[in-house]
Amino acid sequence: MGAKIFGHYQQIDQCFDELVQADGQIRTPAAAIARFIDRHGSAELIQRQEQLNQTISAMGVCFTLYSDGNNIDRCWPLDVMPRTIPSSEWQQTSAGLKQRLAALNLFIDDLYHDQRILKEGIVPADLVLDSRNYLAPCKGISPRYGVWANICGTDLVRDGSGKFLVLEDNLRVPSGVSYMLENRTVMKRVFPELFADSFIYPVDDYPHQLWRMLASLSPRPGDVPCIVLLTPGVYNSAYFEHSFLAQQMGIELAENTDLLVQDDIVYLKTLHGLQRVDVIYRRVDDVFIDPQAFRPDSVLGIPGLIKAWAKGNVSIANAPGSGVADDKVIYAYVPQIINYYLGEQPLIDNVPTYLCLDPKQREYVLANLDQLVVKPANESGGYGILIGPRSTKEEQQQMAAAIQANPRNFIAQPTLALSTAPTLCDGVLEPRHLDLRPFILQGRDLYCTTGGLSRVALKKGSLVVNSSQGGGSKDTWIINDEV
Amino acid sequence: MLLKSLDHIFWLGRYLERLDDTARLINATSHLLIDSHKDSQFSWSLLLDVLGQNGAELLSGLPASDLTVEQQVMGFLITDADSEVSIRAACTALKQNARTVRQLIPRDMWEELNSLDLFLQEHCQQLQGRQHRYRLMTEVSRRCQMVVGVLDGTMLRSDAFDLFNIGRHLERADMTTRIMDVMVLQQLQPTDIKRPRFRWTSILNALGGVESYHYYLAHQHTEVDAVDYLLTYADFPRSIAYCLHRIVASAKGLPHGAAILQRIWQLQDLLKTQSLSELTTAQLHQLIDEIQAGIIELHQVISTPKLEVPTDLSQQMSA
Structure with a gap:
């Protein structure tokens, strides 16, 4: 029966499948899962999915959707079928991710200091200096270790040949890591025998690694650092993650009204009075964190925070201004950036990218809108994207007009044959497209999660994996293949 | 602990106890009344009085209905999400407070609270007969005790722990x-x-x-x-x-x-x-x-x- 469920599995042409080879054989890391299905049958798999859903609901793993002005908690969608990656491949990938973040941090630090890379014309100066993500008040500031983006969520996809490519770097307030951790907790409860049966690398040291990294940023080394997670509040769509991480790290979860600045020192309002804060892990967009420095209309900010930070009295992760490298136009230059600062070739390639601000490339994009994926430079969550082959003529015309009005704001990429993995859909395993978001930390040291959050597009043929738009997730198993 | 969290953790304790106490009160009073002391001066609306409502006034203000007084009172006390004294309202308040101070409470307790909330969402929608009600209230009480037990076995002895217990006992x-x-x-x-x-x-x-x-x-x-x-x-x-x-x-x-x-x-x-x-x-x-x-x-x-x-x-x- 199990063989049948896998046997009837129809791969999508030209797409790399994570669990099944082109010839229909199960990939080695997925052998234990295949054996399980073989032994217990598809009915058991369906039953485990039921169990899994109940577990998620009992654990209260949810995300919040805004809909019609209301906030609704939805249960986090997790597919019962894991995604497997051999550890030897992951080692290469994680080295590439660390390389990338190290280079991006050198780049950001350069932009706020000497701007050598602009002077040498490697990256066009106006591209950076006119970006709304380049925050002039941050100029001349030196965060600890010269590192600005301490937490990075990098989206990886595979092309048709199975090669990992970077789709985008999320350097502002990347989210999703709590779901990576909870997915694993759930899977261990639902599939204890599979964990006994294979060597799956654990993921649960992330909260400790995050705490260590944050502690390494303290401006008062030697003391026990006071670290707080700054959240926009209980109504934020990522509040689950904020409270989860605070709980796991044993740090306070603060809103702006719990903090105040006096004489350029940040304090936390605790039950026992004011306590000096050393490190703020902010989950609020940088332009909102201090109405005195950035948006005066911000109700989420802490007046005086930026001054305290500039004086080195408090660390903020990610540092304000680090979003300058989180721009889909800058993204196109990351290979040159890596080469410029590290003198190395990128270990992971970019997805080929056309910049609409370049007249020649723009011409190509406009002529091939029905073939390309067009993205605005500064949106996240999958919003404002045109997927050429799935769009109407009218949508293409609207996009063409938008590009011509503001070419700087758009990039285009070929429509990728994203990899797939068997996913339980209405009781049958079907291929669904997915991506992978590992999380990379940089403070005194560099760290990369073992795997990451795999997001899967649950709709047949869809390439959109965002949970706000009907995406689901899978547990990601890095399986030891080097025994 | 944040100054702001004081109220939330304190109320978390209060609401948990309120939920437990309300469930016990409903069961005990039901037993008392269905023992059918003909000469008893009690009526179902007494339950509303205990919970700080004016029972007689509340019930007389209702539109005519086929429901018995007992059913109407149980509506107020169990299923009515708008009633400030209902089991459902107490549970919603409990969950909201827990969500706000999630970083302070142990994971196991969070899960117990969650499953309590899910249980009530599933089973406290519609009024049922006395037998069902008895089992339901017993289960609510039992689950409240589970939360307390888990907390006692896992939570750090901290200001938050103290405030939670103060809330319960107050x-x-x-x-x-x-x-x-x-x-x-x-x-x-x-x-x-x-x-x-x-x-x-x-x-x-x-x-x-x-x-x-x-x-x-x-x-x-x-x-x-x-x-x-x-x-x-x-x-x-x-x-x-x-x-x-x-x-x-x-x-x-x-x-x-x-x-x-x-x-x-x-x-x-x-x-x-x-x-x-x-x-x-x-x-x-x-x-x-x-x-x-x-x-x-x-x-x-x-x-x-x-x-x-x-x-x-x-x-x-x-x-």
Whole structure:
């Protein structure tokens, strides 16, 4: 029966499948899962999915959707079928991710200091200096270790040949890591025998690694650092993650009204009075964190925070201004950036990218809108994207007009044959497209999660994996293949 | 712990206890009433009175319906999400407070709270017969106890732990006085003669204390009754005396512990200085009123700590 469920599995042409080879054989890391299905049958798999859903609901793993002005908690969608990656491949990938973040941090630090890379014309100066993500008040500031983006969520996809490519770097307030951790907790409860049966690398040291990294940023080394997670509040769509991480790290979860600045020192309002804060892990967009420095209309900010930070009295992760490298136009230059600062070739390639601000490339994009994926430079969550082959003529015309009005704001990429993995859909395993978001930390040291959050597009043929738009997730198993 | 979290964790304890107490009260009163004491002066609306509502007024204001009084009262107490005293409302409030202070509570407790909430969402939608209701209320109570048990076994002994326990015991003391007020005192004739002996053990069911009441009676040298028991018997975990002891134990480490203790001593004095058996029913009424007022004041003292902060910062502290 199990063989049948896998046997009837129809791969999508030209797409790399994570669990099944082109010839229909199960990939080695997925052998234990295949054996399980073989032994217990598809009915058991369906039953485990039921169990899994109940577990998620009992654990209260949810995300919040805004809909019609209301906030609704939805249960986090997790597919019962894991995604497997051999550890030897992951080692290469994680080295590439660390390389990338190290280079991006050198780049950001350069932009706020000497701007050598602009002077040498490697990256066009106006591209950076006119970006709304380049925050002039941050100029001349030196965060600890010269590192600005301490937490990075990098989206990886595979092309048709199975090669990992970077789709985008999320350097502002990347989210999703709590779901990576909870997915694993759930899977261990639902599939204890599979964990006994294979060597799956654990993921649960992330909260400790995050705490260590944050502690390494303290401006008062030697003391026990006071670290707080700054959240926009209980109504934020990522509040689950904020409270989860605070709980796991044993740090306070603060809103702006719990903090105040006096004489350029940040304090936390605790039950026992004011306590000096050393490190703020902010989950609020940088332009909102201090109405005195950035948006005066911000109700989420802490007046005086930026001054305290500039004086080195408090660390903020990610540092304000680090979003300058989180721009889909800058993204196109990351290979040159890596080469410029590290003198190395990128270990992971970019997805080929056309910049609409370049007249020649723009011409190509406009002529091939029905073939390309067009993205605005500064949106996240999958919003404002045109997927050429799935769009109407009218949508293409609207996009063409938008590009011509503001070419700087758009990039285009070929429509990728994203990899797939068997996913339980209405009781049958079907291929669904997915991506992978590992999380990379940089403070005194560099760290990369073992795997990451795999997001899967649950709709047949869809390439959109965002949970706000009907995406689901899978547990990601890095399986030891080097025994 | 954040200053802001004080109220949330304190209310978390209060709502959890309220949920448990309400479920017990519903079951015990149901037993009392379906025992069909024909001459009983109680009616279902009494339950609403205990929970601080005006039962008679509330029920007479309802549009005509086919539902019995019992069903209508149970609607208010169990299923009606808009009713501030319902099981569902208490659970929603419980969940909201837990969500706000999730970083302070252990994972296992969070899961217990979640499954309690899911259970109620699934089973407290529609009114069912008495048998179903009995099982439901027993289960609610049981699940509340699970939350407490998990917390006791896993939570750090911290300010948050203390405040949670203070919340629980303050709520419990409050409920005990209200049960006494409505179910005991209001049934007595307000005469000036010495109050009659009160042995209505059925009511002790609502507090889960029948057996220990018998134990208490058997071990006292003087003649005592349920009133003495509920107010002063510190070994009974639902007595006022016990609740106050527990709050004292939990308040010691708090920055405003001294202010809390002072209030509690005042309450304890109320219980100690009077010879309860000598009181007239009017005096007993007055005593209960004073205890209730003391509980309200105690709540305020607990939720408004005065902190020592440099004067230039104190204004911002309260901002």
